[in-house]
Amino acid sequence: MSLSRRAFLSGTTGFVASAALSSVPTLAHSEMMLGNIQLDVVSDGSLTLPGSFIFETMPKDALAPILNKHNLSADVLEPPINVTLMRHGARTVLFDVGSGSDFAPNSGMLLQSLDALGVAPEDITDVVFTHAHPDHLWGLLDDFDDLLFTEATYQIGQVEWDYWMNPNTVDTIGDARASFAVGAKRRLDVIADNINLFNDGDEILPGVAARATFGHTPGHMAFEVRQGAQAAMILGDCIGNHHVAFEKPEWESGSDQDAETAAQTRLRLLDQLAHEKTLIIGYHLIGNGIGYVDKSTSGFTFVAEDT
Known part of the structure; x- marks a missing residue:
């Protein structure tokens, strides 16, 4: 009996999961309605x-007390990767697909996390991308470069799509991110015939509206999920951490491709989220990424929510 590529991967998942989980005792998971x-x-x-x-771009003297306050190293950071799964009626939706096995040694656990919820890759009906950086996109393909979410329809912002599909991007993005451009185009090419493009303010799915949050990448999008008076904002990386992004949102970050625009986006969005008391889900925020924004006299604070 011959094994398909999918069956082979299924058979090896247990070994990979055991190796990964030896340093990660449990798969982080939170649920809300x-x-x-x-x-x-x-x-x-x-x-x-x-x-x-x-x-790198931040004032070191002013940065030090923030790092001390949050018990962080200036040398190494280990942010979590929080992927949002939405189930509504007949739809099972992923917002971003993680890193896959090719980007970072401590990542690539999404399939195990979904399996713990009884969700298989073929159950996913829709995949929506905030942006096309590796830790959000590279989990699209398996180790054989086959599409993992075979039954899904894909969506990404028009500006983001145009940027990464432009053959000149690899030459203009800078040496440090050239591999990002190559990897993004290779993966987006696979879904080019099954992609829906949208713009700021579009309702991309029932109850889900796209919100332009440009700067981290040229076409980065956040998503407001709303039912009646209840709402949550899926942030992606427009607010990329729980420390300096909140306390000093005006500081330019080396993680952003257009640092000036990203800082303006953060300031505007944090002010809105604090004023409206909107629940947020951050891709790299602590506490499974869920919480609220509080405004302080000097900046903002991330308040993690117990769920």
Whole structure:
């Protein structure tokens, strides 16, 4: 009997999961309801980043007390990867698909996290991308470069699509991110015949509206999920951490491709979210990424929600 590629991967998942879980005792998971919309936040693991990736452009004297307050190293950061799963009626929707196995050694756990909820890749009806950085897009394909979510329809913002599909992007993005451009185009090419493009303000699914949050990437989008008076904002990376992004949102971050625009986006969005007391889900925020924004005299604070 011959094994299909999918069957082979299924057979090896247990070994990979055991190796990954030896350093990660449990798969992080939180669940909430907005009316009859169920949102689950599941783990794709974590990243290990040099602190300079974010902090290089920031004033060191003013940065130090913030890092001390949050018990963070200036040298190494290990942000979580929080993927949002939405179930509403007949739809099972993923917002981003994690890193896959090719980007970071502590990531690529999304399929195990979904399996823990009884969700198989073929159950996913829709995949919506905030943007096309590796830890959000590269989980699209398996180890054989086959599409994982075979029954899904895909959606991404028009501006983001145009940027990563432009053959000149690899030459203009800078050496440090050239592999991002190559990897993004290769994966987006696979779904080019099954992609829906949208713009700011579009209702991309029932109860889900796109919100332009440009700067981290040229066409980055957040998503407001709403039912009646209840709402949650899926942030992606427009607010990329729980420390300096909140306390000093005006500071330019090395993680953003257009740092000036990203800072303006953060300031505007944090002010709105704090004023409206909107529940947020952040891709790299602590506490499974779920919480609220409080405004303080000097900036903002992330208040993690117990769910």
